[in-house]
Amino acid sequence: MTLHVEAVSKQFLGVLALDRVDLVLRPGRVHALVGENGAGKSTLIKVMTGVHRPDRGRITYRGEVVGFGAPRDAQAVGISTIYQELNLVAAMSVARNLFLGREPLNRLRLIDFAAMHREAQAVLSRYGVAVDVRRPLGEFSTGVQQMVAIARAVSTRARVVIMDEPTSSLEPREVDRLAQVIDLLRADEVAVLFVTHKLDEVFRLGQDVTVLRDGRRVFSGEVADTDRLRLVATMLGRPVDDVSAHGLTSFGDGGGAGPGDDGVAVLRADDLSRRGALSHVSVDVRPGEVVGLAGLLGSGRSETVRALFGAEPVDSGTILVGGEPTGRRWSPARAIAGGVGLVSEDRKVEGIVGDLSVRDNLVLAALPRLARGGFVSRRRCDALVDTFVRRLRIKMTGPDQPVRELSGGNQQKVLLARMLCLNPKVLLLDEPTRGIDVGAKAEIQALIDELAGAGLGVVLISSELEELVEGATRVFVLRDGAVVGSLGGDAISEHRIMTTIAAAAREEAASD
Amino acid sequence: MTETASREGLPTPTRPAAPPGSGLFRRVRNHGVSLAIGVLLLFNLLFTPNFATVGNLRLQLVQVVPIAIVALGMALVVATEGIDLSVGSVMAVAAAIIPLYLGYGPWLAVAVGLVAGAVVGALNGSLVAFCGVQPIIATLGVLVAGRAAALVLADGRLVEIFDPTLQTLGNGSVLGVPVTLVILAVLATLVVVTVRWSVVGRRLVAIGGNRAAARLAGLPVRRTLLTVYVLSGVLAALAGVLNTARLGASDPSFVGLLIELSAITAVVVGGTPLSGGRIRVIGTLLGALLMQLIAATVIQHDLPDSLARMIQAGIIVVAVYVQRDRGGA
Numbered sequence: 001m002t003l004h005v006e007a008v009s010k011q012f013l014g015v016l017a018l019d020r021v022d023l024v025l026r027p028g029r030v031h032a033l034v035g036e037n038g039a040g041k042s043t044l045i046k047v048m049t050g051v052h053r054p055d056r057g058r059i060t061y062r063g064e065v066v067g068f069g070a071p072r073d074a075q076a077v078g079i080s081t082i083y084q085e086l087n088l089v090a091a092m093s094v095a096r097n098l099f100l101g102r103e104p105l106n107r108l109r110l111i112d113f114a115a116m117h118r119e120a121q122a123v124l125s126r127y128g129v130a131v132d133v134r135r136p137l138g139e140f141s142t143g144v145q146q147m148v149a150i151a152r153a154v155s156t157r158a159r160v161v162i163m164d165e166p167t168s169s170l171e172p173r174e175v176d177r178l179a180q181v182i183d184l185l186r187a188d189e190v191a192v193l194f195v196t197h198k199l200d201e202v203f204r205l206g207q208d209v210t211v212l213r214d215g216r217r218v219f220s221g222e223v224a225d226t227d228r229l230r231l232v233a234t235m236l237g238r239p240v241d242d243v244s245a246h247g248l249t250s251f252g253d254g255g256g257a258g259p260g261d262d263g264v265a266v267l268r269a270d271d272l273s274r275r276g277a278l279s280h281v282s283v284d285v286r287p288g289e290v291v292g293l294a295g296l297l298g299s300g301r302s303e304t305v306r307a308l309f310g311a312e313p314v315d316s317g318t319i320l321v322g323g324e325p326t327g328r329r330w331s332p333a334r335a336i337a338g339g340v341g342l343v344s345e346d347r348k349v350e351g352i353v354g355d356l357s358v359r360d361n362l363v364l365a366a367l368p369r370l371a372r373g374g375f376v377s378r379r380r381c382d383a384l385v386d387t388f389v390r391r392l393r394i395k396m397t398g399p400d401q402p403v404r405e406l407s408g409g410n411q412q413k414v415l416l417a418r419m420l421c422l423n424p425k426v427l428l429l430d431e432p433t434r435g436i437d438v439g440a441k442a443e444i445q446a447l448i449d450e451l452a453g454a455g456l457g458v459v460l461i462s463s464e465l466e467e468l469v470e471g472a473t474r475v476f477v478l479r480d481g482a483v484v485g486s487l488g489g490d491a492i493s494e495h496r497i498m499t500t501i502a503a504a505a506r507e508e509a510a511s512d
Numbered sequence: 513m514t515e516t517a518s519r520e521g522l523p524t525p526t527r528p529a530a531p532p533g534s535g536l537f538r539r540v541r542n543h544g545v546s547l548a549i550g551v552l553l554l555f556n557l558l559f560t561p562n563f564a565t566v567g568n569l570r571l572q573l574v575q576v577v578p579i580a581i582v583a584l585g586m587a588l589v590v591a592t593e594g595i596d597l598s599v600g601s602v603m604a605v606a607a608a609i610i611p612l613y614l615g616y617g618p619w620l621a622v623a624v625g626l627v628a629g630a631v632v633g634a635l636n637g638s639l640v641a642f643c644g645v646q647p648i649i650a651t652l653g654v655l656v657a658g659r660a661a662a663l664v665l666a667d668g669r670l671v672e673i674f675d676p677t678l679q680t681l682g683n684g685s686v687l688g689v690p691v692t693l694v695i696l697a698v699l700a701t702l703v704v705v706t707v708r709w710s711v712v713g714r715r716l717v718a719i720g721g722n723r724a725a726a727r728l729a730g731l732p733v734r735r736t737l738l739t740v741y742v743l744s745g746v747l748a749a750l751a752g753v754l755n756t757a758r759l760g761a762s763d764p765s766f767v768g769l770l771i772e773l774s775a776i777t778a779v780v781v782g783g784t785p786l787s788g789g790r791i792r793v794i795g796t797l798l799g800a801l802l803m804q805l806i807a808a809t810v811i812q813h814d815l816p817d818s819l820a821r822m823i824q825a826g827i828i829v830v831a832v833y834v835q836r837d838r839g840g841a
Contacts, residue, residue, distance in 0.1 A: 336730035350724035365729040
């Protein structure tokens with residue numbers, strides 16, 4: 001074995017990011033590392049490459065126990081990493097990027113450009129890249145840039161190559177080329193660690209696979225012996241058989257009042273596409289309905305609701321609110337004016353304004369409605385805040401408390417209140433219960449039920465299948481930016497959702 | 513590791529307990545301006561002849577007005593995580609316009625000067641909000657272009673102005689209080705009310721605090737940014753007008769030169785972080801007063817004027833350093 005990670009643990013601010021994780025990389029084999037958000041994939045890579053030091057456990061490289069102090073130590077002994085964000089200089093030529101820090105020199109100790117360009121061309125042609133290496137790297141596609149990053153990593157005589165989601169920005173044709181490069185690496189007896197969340201890539205490129213969940217290794221084995229359904233189930237942390245008892249969530253039976261069959265969709269997307277993110281996505285939600293979006297990380301669930309909300313553009317397709325097509329300049333401001341609300345999955349980055357008070361955060365979107373002549377009415381503002389603090393049972397010392405001091409669950413309630421106080425017709429909820437305590441989670445689940453019961457349309461994204469099974473009236477299953485199945489009524493079960501995800505992957509793999 | 517468990521019962525390997533004296537440090541950080549003003553006042557009372565006279569104190573307050581007015585606008589911009597380097601040039605443009613339009617009456621000349629400030633502010637705001645140019649670069653360009661435009665307008669010359677209305681505006685008093693000081697008080701009150709209770713005021717602070725969140729909450733981010741830069745431009749133009757009125761001369765080569773440094777320092781020292789999301793109006797006024805006191809102390813002790821600039825530059829670096837870990841947790 002080339003690299004052996006043994007029982008490595010790593011803690012950040014009291015949170016266990018890695019809990020006794022084992023991983024073995026063997027020469028000439030590709031090891032796929034999969035797991036949902038926050039599973040610990042990035043931390044594991046950082047521990048292996050010297051960015052972080054492990055708290056416990058040890059790492060053995062080519063038979064010797066190693067302790068890298070910095071990324072360059074790992075690089076020096078032959079462990080190369082290609083990060084998601086490419087560490088290249090767009091304004092420099094392709095050749096200079098390739099040879100950055102180790103340029104061939106002539107007798108005057110200056111860069112020997114002729115030799116560098118010749119070698120660069122030779123190296124890249126091996127990877128099937130035929131470009132003018134004297135042109136700035138930034139002029140070329142992400143795929144070419146990715147190849148340059150890989151070529152650079154590999155040409156430093158790497159024995160281990162770690163690729164962190166290398167395909168996330170690649171076109172299918174470029175993925176094919178990457179597969180060929182990986183074959184070349186395997187032929188050179190290089191050990192490859194390949195982080196991905198796409199199932200078909202695991203089966204197409206990997207020989208070994210490890211699944212992380214909540215910082216633990218929950219599965220490891222040879223790809224050839226692995227069942228797709230089982231892999232999906234372990235990633236989502238669910239048993240393969242749908243044996244789970246009902247009542248795990250605070251959703252009532254079926255969730256929501258259920259739509260009338262003749263109900264007009266309060267929000268509807270037809271054939272939404274955006275290059276590299278969404279392809280022909282059609283979803284709809286009627287009043288009183290909770291529509292679930294299921295899928296693995298990166299399947300296009302968030303992109304779908306963000307497009308519906310006008311937060312991200314689409315290349316084609318139409319969005320209809322209450323049956324009326326929206327204009328081309330669809331934006332969050334217009335969506336809110338039209339009765340659509342969104343609670344984003346990333347509370348901290350695009351939800352709360354941490355320094356502002358609970359009151360200011362809660363009324364942020366409602367300011368014009370609380371104002372007369374451009375000035376906010378203190379009385380109406382306080383009345384609104386009071387109503388929602390009571391209704392959602394937001395725990396705080398007072399409305400003047402900075403929102404960043406609240407617990408995650410209470411912050412989430414403030415964000416829900418920010419949208420609810422606008423009296424929306426549809427609410428788009430992206431992972432509304434992730435990372436919050438059990439009590440707040442139950443309250444939010446019950447609230448979603450209650451809102452749907454009162455006639456609100458809800459689109460619910462959740463990585464926890466039991467939330468979708470117990471909370472949603474219909475579920476759309478997404479994969480790689482496309483809707484690959486829709487389930488309704490009694491057909492909604494964890495097993496059906498997981499088989500739909502796995503089946504879609506299988507069809508795709510078969511058609512390759 | 514478990515023996516160092518904090519009160520949440522979690523080990524805290526990267527957050528050492530508060531070092532001794534951090535309470536004092538925090539107090540200095542939060543009340544540094546008042547403290548510094550107090551120290552400078554005390555120093556001057558003891559060592560500067562004729563400092564504690566009514567005439568001198570009045571002069572100090574009158575001289576602080578342009579910096580304070582510019583700093584009010586700057587505070588609004590900084591609260592949105594922006595910066596406006598063009599304020600000094602806007603003052604010069606407004607000053608250059610006054611003699612050109614004085615023939616149509618002093619009020620029209622003043623109005624044209626303020627409109628010019630709004631136009632330059634709108635240019636800044638458009639570059640930042642719609643073209644996505646970084647505030648520091650956009651306003652740096654306007655800083656250079658604005659001063660050049662002012663010199664072209666005035667033909668590069670100092671023009672003396674004899675106008676009774678402007679004379680009163682610049683040097684008159686109401687019930688013994690200088691007119692310019694009254695104007696500053698009114699403006700400061702307006703800005704306080706704006707940031708606390710107006711829709712645009714609440715929005716600009718939220719945009720500075722978290723732009724992505726503001727956008728997803730449906731806030732008109734671009735329009736708000738544009739408004740803020742226009743306000744800064746108008747306030748700077750007003751400072752230019754008042755300066756011209758007080759001196760009885762339009763001097764586009766020197767009016768407002770390097771005032772951006774004083775204004776930014778006043779804002780930051782007053783407790784508005786450069787990272788935005790918070791605004792301290794009274795703190796900004798105190799910061800402006802501190803800048804004035806530094807300049808006065810240096811001048812009255814016959815030290816070179818440039819020393820005041822060096823001290824101001826040092827203060828802004830220290831203030832930003834001290835602020836670096838305030839903000840979010």
